[in-house]
Amino acid sequence: MGMRIGELARRTGVTxxxxxxxxxxxLLAPERSDSGQRRYAEAAVDRVRVIRELLxxxxxxxxxxxxxxxxxxxxxxxxxxxxxxxxxxxxGRHLADLARTRDRLDSVIAGAAATxxxxxxxxxDTAA
Amino acid sequence: MGMRIGELARRTGVTxxxxxxxxxxxLLAPERSDSGQRRYAEAAVDRVRVIRELLxxxxxxxxxxxxxxxxxxxxxxxxxxxxxxxxxxxxGRHLADLARTRDRLDSVIAGAAATxxxxxxxxxDTAA
DNA sequence: CTAAAAGGTGACGTTGACGTCAAAGGCAAG
DNA sequence: CTTGCCTTTGACGTCAACGTCACCTTTTAG
Numbered sequence: 001m002g003m004r005i006g007e008l009a010r011r012t013g014v015t016x017x018x019x020x021x022x023x024x025x026x027l028l029a030p031e032r033s034d035s036g037q038r039r040y041a042e043a044a045v046d047r048v049r050v051i052r053e054l055l056x057x058x059x060x061x062x063x064x065x066x067x068x069x070x071x072x073x074x075x076x077x078x079x080x081x082x083x084x085x086x087x088x089x090x091x092g093r094h095l096a097d098l099a100r101t102r103d104r105l106d107s108v109i110a111g112a113a114a115t116x117x118x119x120x121x122x123x124x125d126t127a128a
Numbered sequence: 129m130g131m132r133i134g135e136l137a138r139r140t141g142v143t144x145x146x147x148x149x150x151x152x153x154x155l156l157a158p159e160r161s162d163s164g165q166r167r168y169a170e171a172a173v174d175r176v177r178v179i180r181e182l183l184x185x186x187x188x189x190x191x192x193x194x195x196x197x198x199x200x201x202x203x204x205x206x207x208x209x210x211x212x213x214x215x216x217x218x219x220g221r222h223l224a225d226l227a228r229t230r231d232r233l234d235s236v237i238a239g240a241a242a243t244x245x246x247x248x249x250x251x252x253d254t255a256a
Numbered sequence: 257c258t259a260a261a262a263g264g265t266g267a268c269g270t271t272g273a274c275g276t277c278a279a280a281g282g283c284a285a286g
Numbered sequence: 287c288t289t290g291c292c293t294t295t296g297a298c299g300t301c302a303a304c305g306t307c308a309c310c311t312t313t314t315a316g
Contacts, residue, residue: 006292016293021274035282037293056222057229060272071233076240084240088233094184095226098219101185105199105216112204112212132313134262144263149304163312165263188302 002031002039012048019048025061027051027068047072057091130159130167140176147176153189155179155196175200185219 009016022028023038028047030038050072054064067087070080137144150156151166156175158166178200182192195215198208 004293015274017274017276020294025273033282035293036295037282053225053229053232055273057226062272070240071236074240074243076243078244081237081240081244084233084237088230088237091226091230091233095223095230097181098185098223098226101181102216102219102223104181105212105219108199109209109212109216112198112202112209115202115204116206116209132263143304145304145306148264153303161312163263165312183303190302 001033002041003044005038005040008040008044008048011045012052014048014052022048022051022061026065027061057087058094059087063087129161130169131172133166133168136168136172136176139173140180142176142180150176150179150189154193155189185215186222187215191215 003011005016005019009019012019019028019038023030028040028044028051030040030044033039051064054067054071055061059067063083067080067084069075070077070084131139133144133147137147140147147156147166151158156168156172156179158168158172161167179192182195182199183189187195191211195208195211197203198205198212
């Protein structure tokens, strides 16, 4: 009749503390055993992964909670679709920024590596 | 003889508080006027933008401070190059994760939009 | 010169996603 | 029954990147 919190933690790689926190934020709603222990369905494993993915993408737990009916349960309203599109666009912009940053780091690394190989100072102050 | 903190703030779009914080973290080192006011060179504008870019990419101010000699001043050591490569790879992984997340959001949006248009329930519970 | 705007240094407050600890109850093994 | 691990709730701690406030000095406008 469902796994307990420790097993879900092991299977998702998140701590029990985090799982309780997600519940507190309205992201999970496990059943309870007679003695009050949380019982998670199999689907909770995927659900936690989605949560982690969205958190990692920069959404707040509050935002995720609001979008959950749409993303997880497949229920959509025009308003939720709008919020979703907003977040997707935000991610898109961040994506572009990140790509530029990475390319610049690549350039710096390439240039510096060349500098190290030739032993030549690359862009150093030559005068006092 | 350089701009004062307010002008740098306006030109970079960050608050004066943030600029003082960056200095406290060793990311900026402006000159001081006789009366003790900070005087920034023109180069500080670009410098602040790089700082913001790296912060936005998930680097801590401490990490940025350590990498500054390499990224900003063009001075490289093998160790700094390693740290740089580590950060670039981290950004690369985050980039891939973000792209997947965005694509999934796109799918959700597309599916939900279709659902709304047809008025058909997409993946709803049909039984009680 | 005087008032307003800008700058300086503390120092405490904030926010989000948990970490950590305490006290107490539940659960299978021997 | 006891040992030992798992779970519960509650509450305080953490950390980074600033926000905000107080109080004082400097610079600028008129």
